[in-house]
Amino acid sequence: MKASALRSIKSTLTSGSCHLLRRGYATESVPDRKVAVLGAAGGIGQPLALLMKLNPLVSKLALYDIAGTPGVAADVGHINTRSEVAGYMGEEQLGQALEGSDVVIIPAGVPRKPGMTRDDLFNINAGIVKSLCTAIAKYCPNALVNMISNPVNSTVPIAAEIFKKAGTYDEKKLFGVTTLDVVRAKTFYAGKAKVPVAEVNVPVVGGHAGITILPLFSQATPKSNLSDEVITALTKRTQDGGTEVVEAKAGKGSATLSMAYAGAIFADACLKGLNGVPDVVECSFVQSTVTELPFFASKVRLGKNGVEEVLGLGTSL
Numbered sequence: 677m678k679a680s681a682l683r684s685i686k687s688t689l690t691s692g693s694c695h696l697l698r699r700g701y702a703t704e705s706v707p708d709r710k711v712a713v714l715g716a717a718g719g720i721g722q723p724l725a726l727l728m729k730l731n732p733l734v735s736k737l738a739l740y741d742i743a744g745t746p747g748v749a750a751d752v753g754h755i756n757t758r759s760e761v762a763g764y765m766g767e768e769q770l771g772q773a774l775e776g777s778d779v780v781i782i783p784a785g786v787p788r789k790p791g792m793t794r795d796d797l798f799n800i801n802a803g804i805v806k807s808l809c810t811a812i813a814k815y816c817p818n819a820l821v822n823m824i825s826n827p828v829n830s831t832v833p834i835a836a837e838i839f840k841k842a843g844t845y846d847e848k849k850l851f852g853v854t855t856l857d858v859v860r861a862k863t864f865y866a867g868k869a870k871v872p873v874a875e876v877n878v879p880v881v882g883g884h885a886g887i888t889i890l891p892l893f894s895q896a897t898p899k900s901n902l903s904d905e906v907i908t909a910l911t912k913r914t915q916d917g918g919t920e921v922v923e924a925k926a927g928k929g930s931a932t933l934s935m936a937y938a939g940a941i942f943a944d945a946c947l948k949g950l951n952g953v954p955d956v957v958e959c960s961f962v963q964s965t966v967t968e969l970p971f972f973a974s975k976v977r978l979g980k981n982g983v984e985e986v987l988g989l990g991t992s993l
């Protein structure tokens with residue numbers, strides 16, 4: 677090889693690493709973290725893979741599905757950000773996809789069609805979650821698990837039982853992702869209260885189906901003087917947010933893009949917690965003693981081992 681060609685390669689490599697350093701991706705200060713997405717070729721999986729590829733906290737991104745992952749991985753893998761991307765397809769590659777994972781995100785499963793409830797997905801998705809969690813227990817028992825597959829109110833307890841049976845259950849590491857409820861509550865509240873949406877915070881507690889979704893607008897900030905009637909309407913719209921999207925998509929599935937955004941926000945919070953960033957708080961459906969229910973969504977403080985503290989219901993402002 678000519679000396680000039682070598683010089684050019686060297687300069688490209690050097691400018692690449694400077695670029696990483698300039699953007700705060702310095703490998704010496706950001707620990708290596710592997711994230712696996714199970715169901716990565718799906719409606720949520722693909723944009724979620726993209727968003728996780730954009731996250732500088734991720735060093736390895738494993739994209740697993742029963743079909744289609746080589747294409748998604750090749751596509752996302754060309755993006756010039758920190759993480760190495762690999763696609764895994766079919767059960768025989770699931771172990772490899774999971775091995776060494778710090779965070780496993782599960783959007784694998786069937787979505788709703790108009791007229792269905794999330795419970796109608798139980799039979800098929802429970803089976804999918806069972807097989808994936810059995811593999812997680814075997815290949816990455818210490819990973820934080822972010823469960824997106826519906827019905828979340830049931831898939832999270834199912835995952836807990838699978839992990840208990842395998843002897844790997846750690847209640848600090850299993851999360852039902854309810855971030856989309858918070859994302860919706862923030863958007864709808866900002867619209868009515870006429871406040872900048874980027875400043876809005878609204879805790880959403882309970883679960884992730886219909887009336888179990890309880891946005892606490894009495895604790896919303898910035899504070900506003902919305903009437904009871906408006907709060908009731910906002911509550912109903914948040915509870916029915918998933919159905920609003922299912923009906924608008926008219927048989928072509930449920931929320932995918934907003935869910936990918938919400939899933940990426942929650943996974944980022946988990947990674948920050950693992951990396952020791954203080955005061956990382958998000959709502960999530962976790963094992964809980966906040967009520968008499970064994971699993972309940974509330975604010976949770978995230979830390980180096982997953983759940984650091986399950987926060988209570990809070991009080992009205």
Ligand SMILES: NC(=O)c1ccc[n+]([C@@H]2O[C@H](COP(=O)([O-])OP(=O)(O)OC[C@H]3O[C@@H](n4cnc5c(N)ncnc54)[C@H](O)[C@@H]3O)[C@@H](O)[C@H]2O)c1
Pocket residue numbers: 714715716717718719720721740741742743783784785786787788797801804807808823824825826827828853854855856857884929930931932935
């Ligand atoms: N938690 C939430 O707020 C929330 C929001 C939106 C959707 N969801 C749920 O997420 C799930 C996925 O929705 P979607 O729109 O991405 O569906 P989708 O059908 O577009 O994608 C699902 C993907 O899962 C894959 N899959 C199926 N079985 C698998 C297995 N055993 N292992 C790995 N992958 C498998 C499919 O091949 C497909 O690529 C649904 O259950 C939906 O109800 C949850």
Ligand SMILES: O=C(O)C[C@H](O)C(=O)O
Pocket residue numbers: 787788794826856917918919921922930931
């Ligand atoms: O509504 C659904 O079926 C999908 C998801 O749970 C949502 O809230 O959008």
